[in-house]
Amino acid sequence: MRVAIFFGSKSDKEVMAGAAKALKELGVHYKAHVLSAHRVPEKLMEALKAIEEGGYECIIAGAGLAAHLPGVIASHTVLPVIGVPIKAELNGLDSLLSIVQMPKSIPVATVGINNSYNAGILAVEILSVKYPDLKDRLLNFRRDMKDKFIKDNGEGIEL
Known part of the structure; x- marks a missing residue:
């Protein structure tokens, strides 16, 4: 079970840390890479080849502005790619639309703006189809989340 995380600039590290946290x-297991589709396309292709040969099964890619990296x-x-639109200009709407509007036959699953944590969870869901032990961990994670929510909110709150 391996996931690769890509983002185009060191300034995106804080946003993309959520994906690592979820994983x-x-x-x-994950490995993170700072590589730009525009500035170092050759290095990006080398890294993609290495992760495919290294047995990685899913990719999370964050991008702001024109947001070409996930696409x-x-x-x-042909590995599943999950795009994380990163807030830059236009409150991240430009990034969101750039990632979600992929041409037919080249999809990128897309999560909310700056929500790399959900990208990590989605990667786990994708992998859990193949790995029963991971599916069990995910089910336990969800159960614990529900129990915590009920504990914190079940008796109502004071306003």
Whole structure:
């Protein structure tokens, strides 16, 4: 169980840390890469080849502004790609639309703006189809989340 995380700039590290957090919580190995589809496309292609040869099974890619990184990655692999629109200009709407509007036959699953944590959870859901032990961890995670919510809110709150 391996997931690769890509983002185009060191300034995106804080946003993309949520994906790593979700994967860590559920015991999924990951490796993060700072690579730009525009500035170092050759290095990106080398990294994609290495992750495919290294047994990675899913990719999370965050991008702001024109947000080409997830789409470029998806065009060079058949591994599932989850795009994370990163807030830059236009409150991230430009990034969201750039990622979600992929051409027919080259999909990128897309989560909410700056919500890399959900990208990590979605990667776990994708992998859990293949790994029963991961599916069990995910079910326990959800059960614990529900129990905590009920404990924190079940008796009502004071306003």
